Amino acid sequence: MSTVSERLAELRIDLPEVAAPVAAYVPAIRTGNQVWTSGQLPFVDGQLAATGKVGEDVSEEEAARLARTATLNGLAAIDALVGIDKVTRVLKIVGYVASAPGFSAQPAVVNGASNLMGEIFGEAGEHARSAVGVAELPLGAPVEVELIVEVAD
Template structure:
């Protein structure tokens, strides 16, 4: 059902990105899945790079949406079936922003809104959205997630 919803939104899940450092992409403990930070990467290439400012807010939102799509790809790899997602518990969103940029929530909303659209009430989550001085591979955004899943 969830994967049909994703297809109806014309989203194709990519192969989940591999870690760029000394960590694993996800950890399951109990009925929680902790997914490491995802950047807007596809086929080994970062799609959105550079500092976020008021001038490129829409591009930054596309970057955050791509991070969410990579989070979905990691969920699918770990759970096998996205219908096992019981709840999106929390997102932590990081924005590679100019010092004068203050619209971090508007950037990360693109990821939050996608999860609301796909999962409905199960997609409602707690969240943090913050600006940072830089991100790995000069990515515009990075988002990690905590997911509750069912057996």
């Protein structure tokens, strides 16, 4: 069985640098055999990849790609804290979607995060999940993603 790092290489996925916090928090924290990330925005090279409301300024498809980007930022935070190869299971994803009035496809947007976990972790990537529509997100981001994973000692 390959390591998570090897699987990322097979998929040609490079984890980004850990996004700098935009307020008073840490990117990820470990308690026991779990790592919880702070909400991750779709930063690319220190800048938001897009801003605006999903269903108005940002399409559902683009928002799913942004959820994937935010998830990669979460994985980078986990990697920096404990090492990505220590992840044994994805437990939960919480996805927040800045939604235009009437937009109700939040689950499809958060699939951008969920599908990535399946690609990387296979069965260990199956997880519990919440997909929540909100009025606003920090810095005008269209999506924000939190991860909870189980890790080996």
